[in-house]
Amino acid sequence: MSDSKNDEGVNRRHALECMVWAGTGVLWTVAGGVPTSLSLLDAAEAAEAAKSGFTFLQISDSHVGFDKPANPHALDTLKEAVGRVNALPVKPTFMLHTGDITHSAKPSEFDLANQVIGGTGVDVHYVPGEHDITDEATEKAYLERYGKGTKGGGWYSFDDNGVHFVGLNNVTNLKSFGLGYLGKEQLEWLEDDLRPLKSSTPIVIFAHIPLWSVYPNWGWGTDDAAIALGYLKRFGSVTVLNGHIHQLMQKVEGNITFHTARSTAFPQPAPGTAPSPGPMVVPAEKLRSVLGTTSVAFKRTESPLAITDTSLAG
Numbered sequence: 001m002s003d004s005k006n007d008e009g010v011n012r013r014h015a016l017e018c019m020v021w022a023g024t025g026v027l028w029t030v031a032g033g034v035p036t037s038l039s040l041l042d043a044a045e046a047a048e049a050a051k052s053g054f055t056f057l058q059i060s061d062s063h064v065g066f067d068k069p070a071n072p073h074a075l076d077t078l079k080e081a082v083g084r085v086n087a088l089p090v091k092p093t094f095m096l097h098t099g100d101i102t103h104s105a106k107p108s109e110f111d112l113a114n115q116v117i118g119g120t121g122v123d124v125h126y127v128p129g130e131h132d133i134t135d136e137a138t139e140k141a142y143l144e145r146y147g148k149g150t151k152g153g154g155w156y157s158f159d160d161n162g163v164h165f166v167g168l169n170n171v172t173n174l175k176s177f178g179l180g181y182l183g184k185e186q187l188e189w190l191e192d193d194l195r196p197l198k199s200s201t202p203i204v205i206f207a208h209i210p211l212w213s214v215y216p217n218w219g220w221g222t223d224d225a226a227i228a229l230g231y232l233k234r235f236g237s238v239t240v241l242n243g244h245i246h247q248l249m250q251k252v253e254g255n256i257t258f259h260t261a262r263s264t265a266f267p268q269p270a271p272g273t274a275p276s277p278g279p280m281v282v283p284a285e286k287l288r289s290v291l292g293t294t295s296v297a298f299k300r301t302e303s304p305l306a307i308t309d310t311s312l313a314g
Contacts, residue, residue, distance in 0.1 A: 054161040057085060057092040057122075058206070060243030061263035063131065064113040065103035070266035070279035074103075075112060078264045082119050092122055093160065098243035098261055099129025099171065099208030105138040110145060128154060129208040129244065130171040130178070139172065155186050157193050164197055166190065168207040170222050178219025180209030182228055191231050199234045206241040212251055212258045215271035220245050232256060245277070 059081065066074040085092070097117070102109035117124060126146045133139045143154055150156040150167075157166045168190070170180035182190075194203075205211065211228065214220035222228075232238045238256040246263035247270065266279045274280070 055090060055092045056160075057095045057120075058098060058241050058261050059095055059117070059264065060098040060208075060261040061100040061129065061246055061265055062097070062113055062117070063100055063103040063263065063265035064116070065106060065109040066265050066279075068266075068279055070281050074265040075116065078113075078116050079119075081264045082116055085120050091120070094123040094125060095120065096165075096167075096206050096241065097124055097126045098206050098241055099127050100131045100243065100263075101126065101129065103131050103265075105132050105134050105141070107141065110141075125158070125165070125167060125206075127167045127207055128169055128171055130174065133169075133171055151189055152185050153183075155189060163202045163204055164194075165204045165206070166193065168205065168228075170207045170209045170211075170225075174219070175223040177217055179216060180207070180211075180219075180222035180225070182222065182224050187224065187227050190228055194231050194235075197235075200236055202237045202239075203232060203235050204239045204241065205232070208242060209244045210242040210258065210260055211240050212253070214245060214249060214260070218271065218277045220271065220277070229256065245271075 062078045063074050064078065071077060095117070101113045128142050128146070133142050139153070143150070147154045153169045153172050155166075155168050157164060159165070168182060168186065170182050173181050173183060175181050197203075205228075207222075209222055210220055211222050211225040233255065236255055240256060240258045241261065242258070243261045243263070245260050246266065246268040247260065248262045249258075249260045251258040267282060268277050269280050
């Protein structure tokens with residue numbers, strides 16, 4: 001993307017070229033059904049989408065506390081992302097944070113994250129990333145902060161504007177290569193949670209590690225996701241939101257749209273293009289061109305998910 005701050009005419013083709021890096025968030029409006037896109041920088045589009053009266057924002061991988069060369073100022077780019085959210089003509093109803101709130105699960109990092117993200121003034125629904133739960137002690141601390149009213153290791157569901165949202169924890173008991181894992185207890189809960197719902201109910205599942213096999217050799221997938229996805233086959237519209245891989249990718253499989261969000265902290269390499277995943281250094285002048293905003297509208301239509309990405313350099 002262009003580094004010029006005057007270049008706000010970001011087209012979709014150029015946006016898609018940037019989405020393999022990192023970003024700030026995904027704005028959704030829900031009129032029911034299948035997601036389509038709008039631009040966070042386009043006030044007219046955002047206002048039109050907000051006529052549904054219901055919007056929510058996805059943000060992911062803020063990694064508060066990260067200060068390595070890939071982005072020594074991760075807290076500042078999170079603040080920039082929050083600034084973009086606050087500039088929206090209509091505030092989101094709530095936010096979903098799909099994990100790695102912090103980089104090292106330190107209480108001070110969680111405090112900073114809550115302070116900055118709280119600057120949006122909207123409610124936030126969290127699920128943990130592997131950097132938020134590193135052992136039994138940090139799992140307990142995470143649940144004390146974010147687990148009130150949740151089940152087991154922090155999974156839960158809620159309904160808003162006719163949409164059923166389900167937050168899952170797939171970062172405890174990671175499998176080979178760091179693959180995500182849901183576990184029997186959580187899967188049984190999920191099956192029970194979905195059972196009473198009508199098949200016409202739009203479902204949004206959100207977790208940290210992708211529920212589809214993006215690149216298993218890097219742990220970019222969930223070992224027992226197939227069981228969970230089997231419970232979702234009867235629903236007409238299912239959207240699965242994840243983070244973890246710090247790049248925007250999409251897959252549509254039958255009734256399910258998979259969407260991975262980008263990070264506010266640092267980019268990671270595209271699958272298989274490096275010896276291993278991890279923070280990727282880009283030239284300082286290009287950092288904000290790979291940290292941006294992404295917005296998506298959720299409307300009843302048979303069109304596939306469309307995504308518009310805007311960099312912080314825009």
